[in-house]
Amino acid sequence: MAKKIKQGIAPAMRRTKGEEVYNVFNIIFFLAFAFVCVYPFYYLIINSISSNNASAAGQVNWWPQGIHWENYKQVFALSGLTTSAFISVARTVIGTVLTVIASAFLGFMFTQEKMWHRKFWYRFIVITMYFNAGLIPMFITMKNLHLTNNFWVYILPAIVQPFNIILVKTFVESIPSSLQEAAEMDGAGTLTIFWKIVLPMMAPILATVGIFSAVGQWNSFQDTLIYMTDSKLYSLQYVLYTYINQANALAASVRASAGSAMNVAALATQQTPTSIRMTVSVIVVLPILFVYPFFQRFFVKGMMLGAVKG
Incomplete structure (x- = not known):
């Protein structure tokens, strides 16, 4: 047989x-x-x-x-390399952490129907992907906010990224709503649900957002070119860019x-x-x-789950 x-x-x-x-x-x-x-x-x-x-x-x-x-x-x-390397590492670490936290929280909040004018704020953020004021108005805004020749000009404008928020929002919508409903019946508030239930489940998509943010922060040099005249705040990429030229x-x-x-x-x-x-x-x-091998297993899963609902 x-x-x-x-x-x-x-x-x-x-x-x-x-x-x-x-x-x-x-x-x-x-x-x-x-x-x-x-x-x-x-x-x-x-x-x-x-x-x-x-x-x-x-x-x-x-x-x-x-x-x-x-x-x-x-x-x-070469002179200035150590200081610029510290600036680049600092902006990459701080910028990535803040961007991931902001993307996680906003992506979660835009799935909450009880959020005040949720659809309006979501569309307001998404529309900035397609329209911006331009270089000169951006420079004037940063100057009026006293962010030129300021380390925080590397961090603050990059915290809210519409594309990352869309990825996280789509990922959160794939999580069964019964989990949140059960937590609400037990008396959990919105922040409790976010920190204790939803956030621990976001690891794949947050790893993806973290990679996008870290690569963007590490490779950026144009913001240094536009906003900085103090050599102590030059990023590593800008210093090496000038050396190449x-x-x-x-x-x-x-x-x-x-x-x-x-x-x-x-x-x-x-x-x-x-x-x-x-x-x-x-x-x-x-x-x-060297960052990619550590996040590779999260990256593919996060991209798939963050791009396709269901």
Whole structure:
């Protein structure tokens, strides 16, 4: 009997030639796609640790040549880098925490029918995704609020993000309403329901919002360009952006400070515009890139549940 069952199942489990070809094509396609995604990061890293004259000549494409770490030592020794790194870390941590809290609370409140003029306030926030006053009115507003040359200009304008609120609202609507009704029958108020019942269930969507916010805060440099003239409040990205733009002059100053006597070994570690651009790009990209593996399992689930109701 068992033999007959196996004989009956085996043909059904066999793959046709078309399926095998499709699977092979699928594997090749996604391997190529993964290579296209990963190679730019790999290229930056191998060029930042390779011989600088070989990197400047475009000879480093697949494997590092003449590995050394002088580029990172010299870039980290640049003036103002420690202060700007602290500013970027502080704005990323504080901004992300406040944005996540605001998105969670507003997303929850917009699902509460007893909220005063709920639909009006929700539409009022969503419409800001499509219309804004522009750069000059925004600058005037920040100046009148005394937020120019102020650390909080990095934080306050980014706390309420309409897209994040929409994601959280859709996620909360997928939670069974019977949970909230049972809590209300037990005498729980709106804040109690939010903090003790709904918020603990929001982990996937809040991780998604946290990633969006952290990446946005870490990579931002235009707000520094617009609102800041005090170098003590420059973000890391802005400082490195200026270094990239001034790579030729910076490389010349590093070479001059190294002295006039040059040999073959010194030439390999001598800063060039290419080495500065590669090293600075790696410093900017890698820290936030390390955040993704820790939130990956929440990210996909949060995006799916926050985008589709039900």
